[in-house]
Amino acid sequence: MRNVKLLWGIIVLLTGVGLVLFRIAITEPHASVPDPSASSGEESRIVAKIGDKVITSEMVRQKVYSKYGLEVLNQMVDHLAIQLEADDRGLRVEEKEIAAELTRMQQGYGSEEQFYQSMKEQVGMTREELHEDVYFKLLVEKAATSDIVVGENEISDYIKQNPEEFADTEQLHLQFILNETLEQANRTYQLATAGGDFATLARERSLDINTASEGGDLGWIEENDPFVSPNILKTAKELTVGEIGQPVQTESGYAVVKLLDRKEDKKSDPEAIRESVRKQLALQKAPAIKDYILALRDKWKASLIGADSEFGASPTPSPSPASGQ
Incomplete structure (x- = not known):
C-alpha cells in the first residue's frame, strides 16, 4: 500500500x-x-x-x-x-x-x-x-500493561463489534497509468494491449509523480484500501493476473490498471486474534x-549529568520509529 x-x-x-x-x-x-x-x-x-x-x-x-x-x-x-x-x-x-x-x-x-x-x-x-x-x-x-486486566467478555465484545478487522481479505499487486483525459487514457490502453511495455508507458505517459518513475507500480494493496480510488479497486478485482483494464475515472484523471498478481490475506487463528485484541485493549487502558x-x-x-550545559537538556522520552511515538 x-x-x-x-x-x-x-x-x-x-x-x-x-x-x-x-x-x-x-x-x-x-x-x-x-x-x-x-x-x-x-x-x-x-x-x-x-x-x-x-x-x-x-x-x-x-x-x-x-x-x-x-x-x-x-x-x-x-x-x-x-x-x-x-x-x-x-x-x-x-x-x-x-x-x-x-x-x-x-x-x-x-x-x-x-x-x-x-x-x-x-x-x-x-x-x-x-x-x-x-x-x-x-x-x-x-x-x-503487565498489571492491567482485560476480561474475556471485553475481548469477545470487541471482536463482535469490529468484524471487519478480522475478516480475510484479498491483496492486489497493481500497476497503473494516470492520464488527464479519457482520450489520452484510451490511447494508453491501446498501446499497452498492443504489446507495449506497461512500465515504460507509465514512465512516459503517467501523471502520477509518486509511481511514474517506478513503472506505475502501486505495490501490494488491500482490496478495500481507502487510499485507492474505488473505481481502480473495482476494476482490479475483475481482472485476471496479467490483464489490463479499460480506462476508469478517478478524482485525479483517468487510470489504466494492470493486475500483476493477487493473494489472499488470511487473518491469524482465533487464539492469536484474541491475544492481539487483549494487548490492544490493555494499551488503551x-x-x-x-x-x-x-x-x-x-x-x-535517572539524571542527565551535565547535559544542561552540554546540550540544553530536557528529560523527554525518545520517539520510537516502530511505534510512531
Missing part, C-alpha cells in the same frame, strides 16, 4: 534521521565521540573543500554531537529504564514476537527485502537497528507510553 509506505517512511525519517547522523559521526574511522572541550588543533581528516576553506571530520562530529547528542542520550536513558523495569518484573520479549511485529510493519511492501531496503535508503537504519527498536517497543508495552517512560525515569532515578 503506497500510502502506508509513505506514512511509515515519514515517521521513520522524522524520528530516525538524528540517530543516523549521530551514528555516522561516532563511527567515523580513527575517531570517537568528540569532547566539546577538546582542542581545535586535534588531528582530523579533511572531508570537504570549497575555495580556500576546508571542513574536517572533527568539525562534522562536533556539529552532529551538539545537535543530535541529546536525542541519542535520551534514547539510551529510556532504553536503560525500560530494561531495568522489565528485569525487575521478569518480563522478556521473544524473538518470535519481534519477528511477528516486523512482519506487521512490512505490510504494503512487495517483499521483506524491499522493506529493509526502503528503511536503509530512507534513514540508513539497518536490520539490526530496526530489530533493536522493535525490541524496546514491545518491551515497554509489556511493562506498561494503560498510560501514554511517553508518560510511562517518564515515570520509569523517576522510579529508577
